[in-house]
Amino acid sequence: MVKTKGAIGISFTLFGTSFLFINCHLTSDRSSSKNKVRLLDYHRVIRELRLPRNAADKNAHPATKLPDVTARFDCVFWCGDLNFRLERRRTAVEGKVSQMTDTANNFPHFEELLGGDQLSKYITEGKIFEGFQEGRINFQPTFKFDINTDKYDSSSKMRIPSYTDRVLFRSRKKNHISCLLYDAVMNIKVSDHRAVYAFFEVVLRPGRDNIHMCAGQFDRDVYLEANKRRAQAQLNKGQKNSSVCAVQ
Structure with a gap:
């Protein structure tokens, strides 16, 4: 916890890749x-987030400076309300949004707003999210709306529309994570934020036998069959054909 704010993390290993x-x-x-x-806040999270010591290997990601809990993992995904804003006049932002969301505009380019994005600036300056990437932002600012409307903040604060909610990612091996889709859900209006989501494709390394099984639910029949096939594969090591295990 960081006063009224905070962070939560979850780590696991899928086959031979740590997340x-x-x-x-x-x-x-x-x-x-x-x-x-x-x-x-960010530096406190990467320094103090408590995770099991055996959650991943201890080879630091080359882009990080220790101590940094994220350096221990092959694939890291960081999302949430980061609260960085656009350093632009509200009228300019709303004018661009209106232009881009016009029904006649088939090719919007919201990237033009990111010239004043604080988060992008700090990442470029190396002050935060070292080595992280982000998908292409081509959707309108998702903060702050009057609830149940499409109107940006009409309170006395008149907040500047911004991209406060973000999804960032980093892989230890270059190009091992690909962002397939990065977008916002504009038709759910029960919050003053619009939901942001992303889809990714990740390269997985083969599994290792020395990692602990998780405590969650699993299909024991599949587990036993996999052990049989692994044992058979050991017997067939001298053969040229490969042995494949189907995992559910």
């Missing part, structure tokens, strides 16, 4: 002083 998923809510408010607090 870490982090979801967080960083300090809110758009003032420049809060940006410094958000950076401190």
